[in-house]
Amino acid sequence: MLGLNLASNTSTEYCQTVDAGETWRAFVPLLGNDAGNADSVKIEAEFSQDAPSVPDGVTVEESSLSGGDTDEVISTGVAKNGTDSELRYLESISKLYAGDVLIGTSYTNLTGLPAGETWEFENTLLRRHEPEITKQEIVLST
Structure with a gap:
């Protein structure tokens, strides 16, 4: 999580997963009427060491990305529960990149996916002022 504080105003941006050595270009909007006249900005970051985990047999069967140069970027995919149990x-996490730089993540989740079944998911990221999104990585987590 990356937080940005301006006087008494606070804005927080959250990135679901950032790999070791990966660069995240966070866009955190300044809030309040005086945001354009800020004398200073304080940035704080919190990190968790817990990596997303998924059982063997749970896979992304297909994925696509659209709107990389528009305000709304849509990441879709199909996850399959190839295990013997429900x-x-x-959770599907879409990591969205401009080149090799992580711009942001978007996620959605589902409860109760039966064994052998698939789940079609859609994750949306509002691009704001970031550069064009050129690629994605889908991470599944239980």
Whole structure:
């Protein structure tokens, strides 16, 4: 999580997963009427060491990316539960990149995916002022 504080105004941006050595170009809007006249900005970051985990047999079967140069970027895909049991919870995380720089993440989740079944998901990121999104990586997590 990356937080940006301006006087008494606070804005927070959250990135679901950033790999070791990866660069995240966070866009955090300044809030309040005086945001354009800020004398200073304080940036704080918090990190968790816990990596997303998914059981063997749970896979992304297909994915696509659209709107990389528009305000709304849409990442879609199909996840398959190839295990012998129901997944009580599954999350799809779309990591969206401009070249090799992580611009942001978007996620959605599902409860109760039966064994052998698939789940079609859609994740949306509002691009704001970031550069064009050129590629994605889908991460599944239980």
